[in-house]
Amino acid sequence: MHGAHAGAAQRLPWLTTLALTAFVQIGTGFAAHGQPGRADLSPLARVLLLLATAVLLFRHRHPAAVAYTTAGLTLVYLGAGLPYGPVFLAVAVACFAAVVAGHRRAAWEAVGGLWAGHLLLAHWLYRWLPPGDDGARPWGEELVVAVWIVAIAAVSELGRLRAEQWAKERAERARAAERRAAEERLRMARELHDVLAHSISVINVQAGVGLALLDSDPEQARTALTTIKAASKEALGEVRQVLDTLRTAGEAPRAPAPGLDRLPELIEQAASAGLTVDVTTEGVPAKLPPGMDLAAFRIVQEALTNVVRHSGSRHARVLVRHAGATLTLRIDDDGPATGAEAGGSGNGLAGMRERAAALGGTIEAAPRQDGGFRVTAVLSLPPGRDPKARTAPREDQ
Incomplete structure (x- = not known):
């Protein structure tokens, strides 16, 4: 398994990273129109979204660091009162890569930290953060976030199991x-x-x-x-x-x-x-x-x-x-x-x-x-x- 990841680490995933970056930028632009209470999609928002997806280029070489970085950048993005959107997808991809690479603890710490930070922002710190007229988020939305986290965990574990199975099959073929x-x-x-x-x-x-x-x-x-x-x-x-x-x-x-x-x-x-x-x-x-x-x-x-x-x-x-x-x-x-x-x-x-x-x-x-x-x-x-x-x-x- 380590040999497969070492080979993958030699190649940067340019195509998937570019596709994900475009999807997050365009998707967040559409999502911002339905959130009049949030700040506009400013240049700062574009830069934060770009950074959150750009670091995914190194998700195979440094999976744990990328998981922490995407979670941190996403938390900064939400703390700035910027529109919700597919920014969470960057965290999902980073955590998936970390789990498959064997860095499960880093992945769960990144997701857990993001969730805890979102709870603080949405139900306590929102008073002192932009936008000024934004109130507490409904608790029902936290259920949606929890479902997303469970889905990320399930897909990541399935990916890890499948990667281990492929590695085992490759080893068995080599032994054969x-x-x-x-x-x-x-x-x-x-x-x-x-x-x-x-x-x-x-x-x-x-x-x-x-x-x-x-x-x-x-x-x-x-x-x-x-x-x-x-x-x-x-x-x-x-x-x-x-x-x-x-x-x-x-x-x-x-x-x-x-x-x-x-x-x-x-x-x-x-x-x-x-x-x-x-x-x-x-x-x-x-x-x-x-x-x-x-x-x-x-x-x-x-x-x-x-x-x-x-x-x-x-x-x-x-x-x-x-x-x-x-x-x-x-x-x-x-x-x-x-x-x-x-x-x-x-x-x-x-x-x-x-x-x-x-x-x-x-x-x-x-x-x-x-x-x-x-x-x-x-x-x-x-x-x-x-x-x-x-x-x-x-x-x-």
Whole structure:
């Protein structure tokens, strides 16, 4: 809220102040014709009216001082026996600005002081003030003044509440933008982790093979180096695709995000790292939303990467089961765990769980009783989305 007022304080409200000044000057001129008992609208009256509205130009920068000043000038105007009119409007605007800016006490002191001063002028001091033939004001008029004060108070409080609500909404939008930015950073970090972890694991394995066979089997070492080149090229392409989203906000990716339709490529990469993978598909494949399709692909990719890194088994099995609106992924290896340091960050399982949780799904990862390891992911289509068949059930071995 303070930030909004600080921004407003940099700009003087020229247009509204000029409009209010003209209204008060013209309105008081018309009102003076119906008050023969009051003094004429003299140059002094014009000057006092001008001052009372001119100070409103600074109502955003110095709201409390402007509220006191307009109330004081209005009281001087009334004490001079000048015609009643819309001069009270200047006080109303000043007090409104003060309340909205958070200076409620100053606003009420200004209004209260003006009312008390008006009571003294209208029912006691009028004997010694111009015009000389002016009598005490009817007490009924004080009721009208009281109604005006209540109206000013109500409108000012409503304005204050509305300003606070706007400030709160702006703060909430700012926090929401920060959350979206944080979520986007997390998404990109997770995406980069999954891309790099898999490719670098393949490169790590093939580099070891190449080094071991460099002298004894140069041809096999050449094959390992070829695999390293292909894996690094693909990793660079996927990293570039992820980073392209940073270049222009809202720009569509240059290439479609990977999904389960790219499982054959993933199996080939795993095979180049010495891992044989059998894939079984059950049920009628549904048309998955892009985000869910990407998450499913990355979960399988990360699970196979962990097999390459941490398992002594060179064989893994992937089950993709479509059951209505539910997609189940199960990745098994026969173990045992090698316990070797493979250079991973340790964030693979956490990343898989985050992907599943973002889609309202679950991940279970635990050793099997026979010594292997199993990762099971259960993902669900968004509510109200009907699965649409893409292909007939198949068995891939």
